[in-house]
Amino acid sequence: MIFLLQLIVVVVAFISDHVHEAIAQFVPPYSSVVIPVHKHIDAAKPLYSVEIMTAYVNMQYMHAKFLIDIDAPFIWHDCILKWNTFQDGCPANTLCTYPVSCEEYQCTDVRTTYSYQNPSGCPPVNNGSTLPGWGYCTCPVTVVDPVTGSCGEALLDYDEFTVNTSNGRNVFTGLYGAYPNAACAPSSSFASFPANVSGVMALSSSPYAFPAYLYQPLKRIIALCLPSTLSSPGVLFYGNSSYYLLPQSNVDxxxxxxxxxxxxxxxxxxxxxxxxxxxxxxxxxxxxxxxxxxxxxxxxxxxxxxxxxxxxxxxxxxxxxxxxxxxxxxxxxxxxxxxxxxxxxxxxxxxxxxxxxxxxxxxxxxxxxxxxxxxxxxxxxxxxxxxxxxxxxxxxxxxxxxxxxxxxxxxxxxxxxxxxxxxxxxxxxxxxxxx
Known part of the structure; x- marks a missing residue:
């Protein structure tokens, strides 16, 4: 019996060592994520958006376009909070996300340390009301419309975004998921935005901007190329790739x-x-x-x-x-x-x-x-x-x-x-x- 137990321990240790070795040696086929960048001229000024996959509904991803803002401290977009989508359901063609409560540390951090710096004329925010069937107050945060400069209010949430992976030359079918604390704002908040753009993608150095939620093996490098044309997208990479543009397919x-x-x-x-x-x-x-x-x-x-x-x-x-x-x-x-x-x-x-x-x-x-x-x-x-x-x-x-x-x-x-x-x-x- 003792011999059998010793043998089992040896076998388990052998398997464990090889599993850890395999994990340590695994090198993913991608070195970056890649996102198309679109130009818009139907707002008060030319603006640029990234197209992100959001919720997975009916066996396919919903897509949304977010304005690129390299100053914004966190992402905010058109969505609604539901603490239990299984019980309450989510309206068709609507993105539902889970709320951050006023008692969680993210709420305090985003409101103070990592919020917009001294937004001009923005009123202070207070704890929000509770959602039906939920025992906690929500977390309102201040947002600033990048088109008009006006103040607004959104509710902090737990989000999920999905993007394609890349080696800097190709777009892979493999996907990468990110789980940021973003904020939900009502649809009326985006009246000044270009058509079909319903969010702000924060690409700043803030700990609550999108880059802060993209982890290893991705390096903390943003590569951005804004297009001058409406007909073809530009490109955004995140990660340490070589980067290639046609027709010079071999020029990094x-x-x-x-x-x-x-x-x-x-x-x-x-x-x-x-x-x-x-x-x-x-x-x-x-x-x-x-x-x-x-x-x-x-x-x-x-x-x-x-x-x-x-x-x-x-x-x-x-x-x-x-x-x-x-x-x-x-x-x-x-x-x-x-x-x-x-x-x-x-x-x-x-x-x-x-x-x-x-x-x-x-x-x-x-x-x-x-x-x-x-x-x-x-x-x-x-x-x-x-x-x-x-x-x-x-x-x-x-x-x-x-x-x-x-x-x-x-x-x-x-x-x-x-x-x-x-x-x-x-x-x-x-x-x-x-x-």
Whole structure:
């Protein structure tokens, strides 16, 4: 009997060792997750969304589009709270999620430590009422509409999102699930949003933003490529992949990137870099104190503090004096006539970093065609007291490959991919089986 027990122990130990060894040696076929990025022009300003799989209903996933916001502290979207969907049921074509109670630590954290920093004019929130049949109060949190800047209220929840996996070249049929604390807001909260967009996808550095819920083997790296066209999507990766865009199927986009440090800002979960000068055709303006520059996926055009803006417009006017001018069209201060000229080409505007790296803004990202006869310099006067002094907007980000490395606190940027004969709309989203 003793011998038999010893034998069983040896066999179990042998199996256990080999199981742990197999787990340790397992390398998943994916190194990132991948999500399509859509451009929208049917709101007050151009905006961009990611398409996420949400609830699994009737043997298929529901899909929802969320605005990309790299400043927002947490995700919020159109859904309703149900503490027991089996008992109460969920209305057709509606996303139901489970509530976070006012007594749970997430409620306190999101309301205080990780909430929007000093939202202007937003009233304080109190504990919500209880749901039918549920013994706890709900957890209202403050949200800010990224389109209008207005305050709103949503209820914190337990969510489930699903995305495709990738190796940076292909989209796999294999899926990856994430389980964030998001918040449910009523459908009326999204009236200012583009059609069929019903949420905000927080991609900031907040511990309650989407990246905080994506775990190993994924590295904490966001790669974002905003499309300039409505017809084909751009792409968002999360993870440490090689990244490939057609037709250069063997060129890792990382080889095209320059890198500069990300700067922490005490009052924001967004992303900031340091710019010490702006160069236009051999003439530069030196900016005091390595000017803090914010990156935005909500602001449509780059805004410059008035003193910087005036210098850029003055210098740009000189280097484009051969191009006929046109009366300015708001919000722009410098415009050109394209009547009889067709498309125009202008010198690059270079943002120089304190580490010697430079981000070149080419014609495609500096000149906005307003009408058939008028094109304008797509930079805006942010006012004399604008803080930060520079905000780089989405028109300047389109067809630029951007990489936010949260592990090493660095920002990678490609400048215009059009010069490399590709674009953000050139990722191959065809589904393939993973090995």
């Amino acid at each position: 986009i990382r080889s095209l990137l320059s890198y500069t440090p990300l700067i922490k800002h005490p009052d924001s979960f967004g992303y900031f870099i340091g710019v010490n000068s702006i160069l236009i055709k051999t003439r530069s303006i030196d900016l005091l104190g390595n000017t803090t520059t914010r990156l935005s996926t909500i602001d449509p055009y780059t805004t410059l503090r008035t003193d910087i803006y005036k210098w850029v417009v003055r210098r740009f006017s000189l280097v484009t004096k051969r191009i006929p001018s046109a009366p300015p069209i708001a919000p722009f201060g410098l415009c050109f006539s394209t009547f009889n000229n067709g498309s125009i080409k202008v010198p690059d505007i270079e943002f120089n970093m304190n580490d010697g790296k430079k981000w070149s803004i080419s014609t495609a990202n500096s000149i906005k065609q307003i009408t058939e006869e008028v094109a304008c310099l797509a930079f805006v006067d942010g006012g004399a007291t604008s803080e930060p002094a520079i905000v780089i907007g989405t028109f300047q980000l389109e067809d630029n490959f951007l990489m936010f490395d949260l592990e090493n606190s660095t920002f990678g940027f490609s400048s215009s991919l059009l010069r490399k004969k590709t674009s953000c709309s050139n990722f191959n989203f065809t589904l393939t089986e993973s090995n």
